[in-house]
Amino acid sequence: KRAYKPISYVDQMAIHFSLNGNMILKDSDEGRRQKIRLSTAVGTLIHLPFLLPEKASVETSAVTSEEAEVKDEESTGDTQAAGEEETEESGTAEVAEAAEAEEPPPPRVKEQKLANQFNFIERASGTLNNPMRERACQSEPIPCKNFSTTAYQWEIYDAYVEELQKIERSKEKEKSKAQIAKREEEKKKGRKLTSLESQSDDITKISKAAKIMERMVNQNTFDDIAQDFKYFEDASDEYRDQQGTLLPLWKFQYDKTKRLAVTAISWNPKYKDLFAVGYGSYDFMKQGQGMLLLYTMKNPSFPEYVFSSESGIMCLDFHYDHPYLVAVGFYDGNVAIYNLKKATSQPSYKSSAKSGKHTEPVWQVKWQKDDMDNNLNFFSVSSDGRIVSWTLVKNELVHTDVIKLSVEGTTMQGPEGLQLQTLGCGTSFDFHKKIDYLFLVGTEEGKIYKCSKCYSSQFLDVFEAHHMAVDSVSWNPYHLKVFISCSSDWTVKIWDHTIKTPMFIYDLNSAVGDVAWSPYSSTVFAAVTTDGKAHVFDLSINKYEALCTQLVVAKKKNKITHIQFNPVYPVVIIGDERGHVTSLKLSPNLRRMPKEKKGQEVKKGPEVEIAKLDKLLNLVREPESKA
């Protein structure tokens, strides 16, 4: 234990060379014997000459005589010599004697004298070296963990952003005056932290990702439609000189609106793929609930927002500057504003009987510019003959009657001298894009009134437009004087508001539900009829016929109610009575821009459009002006 143990043979040992040695330890018996033998052999050589001179000194006379005597004398001399030297070399003689006993007696020769008289033998001694033992002690290793990270560009950026935010927050804290406010903030932050911790695995946090994922999944399912929407251009349009087609894209439908008719469609001014659809019922007898759904083209299977209401929705409009505000008119005469940013499914503001709602269905609502106090403001028109301006003052809707549509020549003498006026029923209106106060109102009687916001009792002008109710009036987006109207009397008419008679009249063989100008050209418009067909006209190409007449809705029982052009994409959406909204892509023929003449630059912009329409109008006007 604790010492080295010689192990003669180990597995791993390989013997390369072995030689049996014949070394003997000097002081051992065998070693001494060998030493003596060696030394006597040397001594005989030396002793003979040594002895002779001694003999000569003892007996010089009898030199030559007897060799035997000499020998004896030699031997006696030897013994004498031996005797003489006994004392000195007693040790060696003893050795010799000792050697004699074991071996044939070595010749009696004097041992060689050692050089060192004192018989010096080196002797040394040293202290015992203690065997080294290793003893070590180690403390418990500090727990080490490997931590590594790579300094990416974005890590650096994130760190800077965080710093910035900290600085800003500290600045805000300094700015907040009351210390109580500070404490409240901290309390709120504290609460927020605790609530965050409690929602550690909450699924609601994933709402954004879930939304994106739903759109991705839909994109996959409707992949071919998405590709069509983006890239498909009907090549055969080159061969169909003046004809175009509408390519059906997505179809939007929702369970709860299956029994409701689409009563209004509108695109969001900010997000070009978002549109709102109002659901209600045109049938007087069957009045039920209403719904407001907002769809996006990115997700055709489920609406983004769903709002329900007690009464059917008849019309809606997005605010231009605040694209999250939707004004809605109901069948029961109420108006409401929905705020998309809020999570509730109820409108943010609603009118009521007290606050001056209409007594008849509201057919159209339109946002106006904010009034002088920066309050939001919109107009509504209804069958009760009133055009009302609603202003949002301190979270309440305040109404102002703008105009009462009195029918000319129908003032009656009522009891007690009251003058009763029968009021016309407004069914649609549109405000001029540039001239702020100017607007048009279409009525059930077929008349179109040109009115001004400033004059509340008189109209600027009256157009005897149609024989039946005017379903829609719309100013041309480019030309300042032109507007279009459509009616259940099967016609679509285009007017110049300075001239009493229409410029163009189109008979579409069926009651026209809606008409809309296209946003990209001043001469293109589309109309939908109750027989399920959509008609697209381009006045610059064909003044008398539609470029495209296409059956959009499959079943004959279904009527189309509304049409809207997308402001950016070449897409129209059409709503029908079954609650479906179909999107269609316009083929290239329907979107033709004025051809460039060789050498001339292509002028772009609204001036071109206005000029285009003007040219056409002049063609029509000339004979009239002559007449």
Next chain:
Amino acid sequence: AEVEETLKRIQAHRGVVATIVVNAEGIPIRTTLDNSTTVQYAGLLHQLTMKARSTVRDIDPQNDLTFLRIRSKKHEIMVAPDKEYLLIVIQNPCE
């Protein structure tokens, strides 16, 4: 909640094979697959998403990864990363 409904709709959509929700550490918290496959998907896709996001942000730190689609022969794996979560959907694109 609304999110629950959305997830249900996604799962019920045509061609969707599975839906997995993974948290920030790569641990699946919700799945419609069996455990072992889920764990495998979660771990691998988590790493891939981290790498993809790092790549995008390295080039322009103000940019961020919106979603990741991996289309293979058999199906398509779609990953929508969030601040703290990862939503993975495996769909058979109908072609």
